[in-house]
Amino acid sequence: MIAAILSMAAPLMLAGIGALLTELAGSLAIFMEGFMTLGAFVAWTVTRATSSAWAGSLAAALVGAFLAWALARFCEKTGANTFIAALALNLAAAGITQTLSIAWFGTRGVLVDERVPASAKILSGIDSYLVLAVIAVVIIALLVKRTHFGLRLRAAGKDPEALSERGISPARYRVGSWAAAGALAALGGAALTFRIGAHIPGGVAGRGWIALVIVYLGFRNAWGVLAASILFAAAEYLSGIVQGTGTIPATLLLGLPPALSLVLFSITSTLKNRSIKH
């Protein structure tokens, strides 16, 4: 059971840690949902073409990084509202994947192919994406707290003016954090594809939005994100069990994660605001 929960936590962890980077840099990326969708699709497509899950994952990460970077630069150059731009990408992602799915595979439904493995495992039974996710969390935790890079990243988020006064451009850190978040979200999507071995349209099912909540629930801290991801994964697992017993209809249970997120988000926001006041 624990293995299953941890496995479910991997996509959330990846997307969550990516979102954390953008939040620390001062420009929270709303596009996590869209990039997870894109990543899931790209991973499936490339793996099918190359028969290599590694290639698929890499491709997903690169596509995610590049698109997010381009989006960030677009915003910077044109002064566009970053939030709306990210929203635009979210909306486009589903359309793009559907379009490509139809164009390349002739269907907008579930895509299955034996070349795409289900649950890629290494080390005899440990989900490789879980390993990746945990490594990512550790790296980012160290990066943020203990390197000069992390110092500047945090400064960019807390007081960009102070940073630019010292001769460092906060914009570069914002753009970089978006690129990293794009890559990580795409990897999170890829994790979803590899868990089942198929691409399911709409399979991301709001996890990108939950990743944002995880950032706050984890008190904007890498280890907190880890913990919160596991918490949400546990909730997902439980709801799966309940679904199995058929007592509460599956459709209804889909509303549980956002409801839970809402409650938790409200609580943490209130607490944060109270502490600022004092």
Add this chain to the structure above:
Amino acid sequence: MTTAASSVELSAIRKYFPSNGVEALASVNFNLVAGEIHALIGENGAGKSTLMHVMAGVVKPSSGKISLDGNEYSWDAPSDALRAGIGMVRQHPRLVPGFRLWEDCVLGAEAVRWSIMNRVAARNRVNELSCRWGFNLDPDALTDDLATSQRQKAAILALLLRKVRFLIFDEPSAVLAPAETDRLFDLLRNLREEGRGIVLISHKLDETLTIADRVTVIRQGRTIATLPARDTSVDMLRGMMFGEMRVADKPLHRKSTPPCRNSRQADRQAKAPVLDIRSLVVQVPGKPYLRGINLALWPGMIHGIAGVRDSGPETLELAIAGMIPPVSGEIEVLGKRISGNNPKSFRQAGGAWVPADRTGVALALRLPLQDNMVVHAVGRALRNSIRIMSKTNLRRITRGILSDARVTGDPRQLASGFSGGTLQRAVLARELAENAAFLLLSEPGWGLDLENKAILHHTIAANAARGTSILLISTDLDELISLSDTISVMRNGNIVATFQVPDPDTIHPPMEIPALREAIGAAMTGSEACADVG
């Protein structure tokens, strides 16, 4: 550490701000040599800060030349100047909130490395520097917890870490206690011994002369003189700062104001005070502290408040307007209590306010100018339970205000489409149109040219003649003296002196005015022997 020829030279610097039409620097020459402490002296608004901003790369000059060690430079950002070796320590240094002291000092001083930084080494470097200079700072302290003097030291440390050769200090001692100032000056001397060049902007002429090698006086965007400190005296400097009475301009005596002003003095005691402030103590983070203000205004009186930046007038203004809450004490307008954090109570008590921060507080730039002009009218309509606004009515009100302000242009345009000076006039006209019993005016003449300023001053005087009580906060001494009946000077959050402005229609001759200017200047700069409270 540096060669003898090392210097920073600013020639013929001009700086014009198109956004508000202000020419902050007309033509300034300034140079700083390594191994000297060079004091920069001038009134508020004279251009000292702007000049140093040019030197440190915060703003680009409209014209003029910057050279460092003989080479011409042009800086796009403070970082460029930093790299060239010029750094600035502000009075309220900008440290990253939530960081530890050593993290903030180290920020940007090292090249970006992705490897785990040696926190211990970095922290120790900061600690070692701090001890060497006698700062006694705890490297692990959070920047939010530091007192202002400590923040200054932290900023200095950050510059030292980056091996800056020329340091600019912007009025550092204004926020320090005398003992701390002594320590600061020791530090400046040490830095000088090391061969660095230091600019010291200060209002405190006495103490500045004890440490400076050279002094440059700036007035109204021009260099008046650059002299070795030993060749000057406090009086001479003050004379150069505040200038002699200008004969060419409109004379400062009050023949131009309505004649019934004399009688106001007599019946002032008879009526109840329009503004009554008792033992006001205000402590809001990020703003100067008010340590116990007592003030009373009667109808028809214009009371001026003078004071250098950050000595209290800004906080007083916000407290009276009800924008920030006092810790203790009372403010009453027309007998009604102003509750803190409730600007509505100020308006309802019968006050009108022209804030110093016009575009931030008194305007909504994204709304049409007309919407900005009718804000008080709508408020009144709501109080009378009128929900629907007649467009013709609103247009009429707007037209009235704008014609008073001599603003042309379609008021349906967004406010952001009008120039700064125009918006100033519009805001003033709007508040004056309220015909309030009490008018809180902050820097009314700021950004206006001479002609408009003169018209404004006439209007203000006329309002007072009608019985309006006016509190005039201004850094323009000419404006204060020509309009006010009495002037209070604030320093360090206290009212340290109150002067009666001589009336030219009485037997006192106009020659009193220069003496008044000197006395005000003295009170502002703290050069007379009065106890420093805190």
Add this chain to the structure above:
Amino acid sequence: MLAEMRDWKQDKKRDGKGVSRGVASGSILALIAAVVLSTILIALAAENPGDALKSFFITPWTSLYLLGNMMDRSGLLIVTGLGIALAFKGGTFNLGGEGQVYAGGLAAVFVLLHAPENLSTPITMLAALVVALAAGGFLGAVSGILKSRFGVDELISSFLISSTVAPIADYLISGPLRDPSSNLLATARIPARLLFPRILEPSSMNISLVGAVLLAFYFAFFLTSTATGYRIRVAGSNPLFARFAGFSPSRYWMPVMGASGALHGMAGFFAVAGTYGLCHRGFSGGIGWNGIAVALIARNNPVALIPAALAFAWLETGSSSALLSSGLSMETGTFIQAVVFLLVTARLLPLGRTFLPVWLGGRK
């Protein structure tokens, strides 16, 4: 941090003159660019580009069916666009539109299906309207209160509320409220007398369009000519100025979010009782999100929403008709949406100033 929709160029000052004109032409530019992009896409992919382009530009206007559907759609977009614009004017952001439309539509259908037979039509419709307004309004108001009382970012809270409500509505429609006699995942059909009369048969255009247009004019009036509307605008444009004027901007957050939600609920009512005649699962798809796009295009100006909604509806209709005629089945709808979003928010104007004619905001 979230609520401050950070603008990475916010320190750049624009030269003030002609800001309003430049702003409008920015929207026109964005629309033009979106059209150009779509036509390129379609022309490239279609076997017969000429046919496809004709279907894009001409057919929506010549086919009564398409024209009517287009008008009907624009009516719905006007209402949700109004909701978004109102929220923006008051300094908030309603991201829960989809859920509010869904809830409003479902609630209205419930009333219309279960109203007693002898109750007159206008009264029943009115009751349904009220319920739709209440459903959407409640959802919006909760976000508003969370913001004013607890400082919870309304953007995220409204979205999460909507995401919670949607599955519940899905479940209700697929289960307890489902019409067993049909294959659709939908409620039973609303009795014909309780539907909005059609204007242009056989399209779905109905008189609710008139209501939408009237609402747009009403809100234009409300915002510019009433004291409350004025205060809402002041609160949204500069909270400090609001305090200067003597009131607290947070007082208006709940009412504004509530009204925004109510408008979305009304759109849902128009959709079920006008366009569809029943409530099928996921009917609200896109009405909420596209409302945001329309509000952006119209720069939150209520009257400008009318042409903006029409333009957007045409974009949708034109592109799907072009696709149909060329035998493609691409999902360009959301793509176009996204492009419009991006282009509308970007300040392309400074870049294009040198090339545009002066009357569009170009430089001399």
